[in-house]
Amino acid sequence: xxxITSKDIGAALRTSSPIIVTFIVLxxxxxxxxxxxxxxxxxxxxxxxxxxSGTAQFVSVTMLSSGSVLMAGIxxxxxxARHVFFSISMIGRYNSEGRRKGYLYYALCDETYxxxxxxxxxxxxxVSNYRLLVTLFDQSAWVIGSFLGGWxxxxxxxxxxxxxxxxxxxxxxxxxxxWLDNRNHLPxxxxxxxxLACRLIFGRDIFLIPAMVIIIGVLxxxxxxxxxxxxxxxxxxxIPAGNxxxxxxxxxx
Amino acid sequence: xxxNGHAIIVIIVMGMAVLATRIVPVLVFGRGEKxxxxxxxxxxxxxxxxxxxxxxxCLRDMPVLEAPHGLPxxxxxxxxxxxxxxxxNTIFSVVxxxxxxxxxxxxxx
Numbered sequence: 001x002x003x004i005t006s007k008d009i010g011a012a013l014r015t016s017s018p019i020i021v022t023f024i025v026l027x028x029x030x031x032x033x034x035x036x037x038x039x040x041x042x043x044x045x046x047x048x049x050x051x052x053s054g055t056a057q058f059v060s061v062t063m064l065s066s067g068s069v070l071m072a073g074i075x076x077x078x079x080x081a082r083h084v085f086f087s088i089s090m091i092g093r094y095n096s097e098g099r100r101k102g103y104l105y106y107a108l109c110d111e112t113y114x115x116x117x118x119x120x121x122x123x124x125x126x127v128s129n130y131r132l133l134v135t136l137f138d139q140s141a142w143v144i145g146s147f148l149g150g151w152x153x154x155x156x157x158x159x160x161x162x163x164x165x166x167x168x169x170x171x172x173x174x175x176x177x178x179w180l181d182n183r184n185h186l187p188x189x190x191x192x193x194x195x196l197a198c199r200l201i202f203g204r205d206i207f208l209i210p211a212m213v214i215i216i217g218v219l220x221x222x223x224x225x226x227x228x229x230x231x232x233x234x235x236x237x238x239i240p241a242g243n244x245x246x247x248x249x250x251x252x253x
Numbered sequence: 254x255x256x257n258g259h260a261i262i263v264i265i266v267m268g269m270a271v272l273a274t275r276i277v278p279v280l281v282f283g284r285g286e287k288x289x290x291x292x293x294x295x296x297x298x299x300x301x302x303x304x305x306x307x308x309x310x311c312l313r314d315m316p317v318l319e320a321p322h323g324l325p326x327x328x329x330x331x332x333x334x335x336x337x338x339x340x341x342n343t344i345f346s347v348v349x350x351x352x353x354x355x356x357x358x359x360x361x362x
Contacts, residue, residue: 018347050268060267064260072263076270083274089299091283091292105275110307117300162355168311169333169350173343175304176334187298191305204313208306215302219295226298233297
């Protein structure tokens with residue numbers, strides 16, 4: 001495991017900065033809501049560490065005082081089913097992360113995934129340290145924000161309606177960059193089309209589950225078209241995959 | 254059971270459920286020294302499908318049939334796209350797009 005340098009920290013902060021700002025603001029919103037339901041900032045802090053899923057935590061607020069524990073569990077499973085999809089696609093990348101693996105998977109939220117679901121980090125940065133720091137900064141921002149929200153949130157008069165659009169914007173920039181980097185647009189189109197179709201057919205609550213099943217099914221069935229004979233989608237433009245940690249290479253332990 | 258006891262249990266149960274969705278796939282497919290070839294393939298291609306999935310997920314409650322017909326979202330996404338193609342700077346595009354969106358939903362629509 002290589003020592004964390006200030007260069008690693010700087011690169012991770014640059015990557016995380018839009019997420020940090022948004023998570024602090026959204027976290028404050030969650031902390032205020034918890035406070036209104038009679039739960040002190042310490043509760044928000046605990047929930048941010050134990051659950052660490054914004055959507056699940058917002059839903060949990062009304063379930064804390066009463067209601068079926070089993071239903072709460074099932075609700076959380078349904079809400080975060082998309083993480084199955086994300087974790088599966090990180091296995092190859094995180095396989096050599098050693099003892100850091102546990103934390104990297106436990107704290108893999110949508111935004112961290114969007115930033116880290118590629119093979120390398122910024123140039124000259126230790127990729128293992130970079131992954132750890134981005135994951136940690138993102139989670140810390142959320143937890144700190146939710147603690148602050150319960151503590152001083154009522155003093156803020158700033159209208160934050162619409163701030164959650166920052167995450168949509170963030171995913172959109174990654175989408176565009178991926179589109180520019182790749183000549184094969186089938187996976188990108190598939191992701192949008194399958195999810196949109198499922199949203200229209202299955203309604204707002206469960207559409208991600210059929211969407212993921214369809215996406216994985218099509219990706220497997222169309223493998224020959226996406227990566228014809230021994231090619232690799234990442235090298236299609238003739239750019240070498242570069243720092244390919246799947247091949248073993250440097251051990252991070 | 255006291256009310257706090259119930260809250261603690263709900264947080265732990267929901268936490269375990271969320272953790273399971275993040276860890277169980279790894280325990281099933283990532284145990285051995287060598288990761289199955291199919292999983293490596295999905296690892297390479299799923300990120301290219303996942304951003305579209307996340308964008309649609311973020312916009313799942315956008316009203317299309319009633320006013321304002323998703324106009325704030327469409328305008329702000331157009332701003333994100335144009336600024337990103339222009340500057341290739343994530344933070345710049347996120348700030349511009351979000352500020353525009355907040356202005357639109359708070360003051361215009």
